[in-house]
Amino acid sequence: MxxxxxxxxxxxxxxxxxxxxxxxxxxxxxxxxxxxxxxxxxxxxxxxxxxxxxxxxxxxxxxxxxxxxxxxxxxxxxxxxxMHINIIKNKRVQQSSIIGVLILLIATMLFGTEVNGSKSWLNTGIMMIQPAEFLKIVTIIYLAYIYDKKKNLNQMSLDLVAPIILIGFCSGLVMLQPDMGSTLLIFMIIISILMYSGIAFYTMLKTAAVIFGVACVSLLYNLVANGSLLxxxxxxxxxxxxxxxxxxxxxxxxxxxxxxxxxxxxxxxxxxxxxxxxxxxxxxxxxxxxxxxxxxxxxxxxxxxxxxxxxxxxxxxxxxxxxxxxxxxxxxxxxxxxxxxxxxxxxxxxxxxxxxxxxxxxxxxxxxxxxxxxxxxxxxxxxxxxxxxxxxxxxx
Structure with missing residues (x-):
């Protein structure tokens, strides 16, 4: 009592x-x-x-x-x-989140269930899940964690671009399902976070070029694999x-x-x-x-x-x-x-x-x-x- x-x-x-x-x-x-x-x-x-x-x-x-x-x-x-916010700031929690969602996305590509022309669903035996939905959350907490730690966001560096490349790769897997809606949403979340992070305008343009490059690579793969961009x-x-x-x-x-x-x-x-x-x-x-x-x-x-x-x-x-x-x-x-x-x-x-x-x-x-x-x-x-x-x- x-x-x-x-x-x-x-x-x-x-x-x-x-x-x-x-x-x-x-x-x-x-x-x-x-x-x-x-x-x-x-x-x-x-x-x-x-x-x-x-x-x-x-x-x-x-x-x-x-x-x-x-x-x-x-x-x-x-x-x-x-739940204390410091749990999300824990390095191991961040790494586990990224690795976990990446494994789910790869498993979806290999063993996923196709619904309405999109292979976006994974049958876990307990319930059907859509890993792209959880990638949206991981994108938010991962980029917030990374850019909170960076002291200088005004210079183009690997530390600034690497997180976007990683999220971009995961988004590319979503695009290949194909799920263009979720991919577009994730890219727009990335851009919103970058615009509010205090990154200099020219640095943001260079970073946006990287995002565009990742998207082009995914589209090119789709062209080679399926014979068309869409x-x-x-x-x-x-x-x-x-x-x-x-x-x-x-x-x-x-x-x-x-x-x-x-x-x-x-x-x-x-x-x-x-x-x-x-x-x-x-x-x-x-x-x-x-x-x-x-x-x-x-x-x-x-x-x-x-x-x-x-x-x-x-x-x-x-x-x-x-x-x-x-x-x-x-x-x-x-x-x-x-x-x-x-x-x-x-x-x-x-x-x-x-x-x-x-x-x-x-x-x-x-x-x-x-x-x-x-x-x-x-x-x-x-x-x-x-x-x-x-x-x-x-x-x-």
Whole structure:
């Protein structure tokens, strides 16, 4: 009993450093996502219309996402209250993270499962994981760790470029799956961290040239291996942007149905569970096109609320980056804000036809255990960093 009292006293005393607004928004988004995943899959699941599962119960995807969310909540709670930031700064932890994700990416290339033309999934025997999702987290903590230790970031050196080459090599493995959406996101996270690290402009240009060179090498390998820079389905995703309704039953099927679902929603939507386009018309309504389902059922008002909640998390990331005195905390906050903000843009841009469809999930709302775990770890990192920023300010 005394141990239980001490536990709750510790939680109470430590809660003054926790940003509960960030934590509440995270929980709200996960809850909305869980409800919308059930709505999007309750009809398609039993009819076998959703890829990767066959005919399943109406609660199949709901239960699996619920398990991922419960596990994610536990991780965020542990990181917020019991995990010290110095653990991430440990050299062995950093090395283990890089080596671990590299092994997973190589294993995915050799033994991975192909879904929708991309060999991105690895069956561990317990669950299917997507290593590219965890590479996003490793990119943030590794670059923050490396550039926090560097005393001179204004001169081009091997110490400055080597981490980018290493992350670039891992990203190249993701590109070869092929998963262009995740690769683009990782490169943009790298650029965001570099821009905020204090590196001189000309040094940043040289570093960007290195990143571009790594990308070109990966594309060249793809050209030699497959006979073209892009796979046929990737080329089709660019072509469909011109007029998705020109070939509604062909290459324009995904985008045209997505746009119709969004248009059907109007101002207040058709009502939760009353969407029509998810009934066999809209492909992957519970994953890539969850935003289209949200738009149809909750309307413009619901969309604005959800985008505002996502923007709030991104805003918090940039706010704590501006307040942090430590380079490490600053880059962690920038990395997490960039991760969530850019991934949201890539998903929404693809669903509404601004950019090619990439298969990148909508943060906290799309179905997917790996994505939920990765994003939750990112929120945990942001809460850890914000906690130390608050402690510093209170101490001053």
């Amino acid at each position: 005394n141990q239980l009292r001490r536990f709750f006293k510790y939680i109470k005393d430590y809660s003054k450093y926790v940003d509960f607004s960030l934590l509440i928004i995270y929980i709200v988004l996960c809850t909305i996502g869980l409800v919308m995943i059930y709505s999007a899959s309750m009809v398609g699941g039993p009819r076998g219309m959703l890829s990767g599962a066959g005919a399943v119960s109406s609660t199949y995807f709901y239960k699996r996402q619920l398990f991922a969310i419960i596990l994610s909540f536990g991780i965020v709670f542990f990181m917020t209250y019991f 796979s046929p389905h990737q080329v089709a995703r660019f072509e469909v942007l011109k007029n998705p309704f020109k070939d509604e039953s062909g290459i324009g099927y995904h985008l045209s149905n997505s746009l119709m679902a969004i248009g059907n929603g109007g101002l207040f939507g058709r009502g939760l569970g009353n969407g029509i386009m998810k009934l066999g018309y809209l492909p992957e309504p519970h994953t890539d096109f969850i935003f289209a389902v949200i738009s149809e059922e909750l309307g413009l008002v619901g969309v604005i609320i959800i985008i505002s909640l996502l923007f709030f998390i991104v805003y918090k990331g940039f706010m704590y980056a501006a307040l942090a005195t430590s380079m490490f905390y600053r880059l962690i906050c920038i990395g997490v804000a960039s991760y969530i903000g850019i991934q949201t843009f890539i998903n929404l841009g693809g669903v509404v036809g601004l950019i090619p469809l990439t298969g990148v999930p909508l943060p906290f709302l799309s179905y997917g255990g790996s994505s939920m775990l990765s994003l939750s770890i990112a929120v945990g990192l942001l809460l850890m960093a914000s906690k130390h920023v608050k402690q510093e300010r209170l101490n001053r």
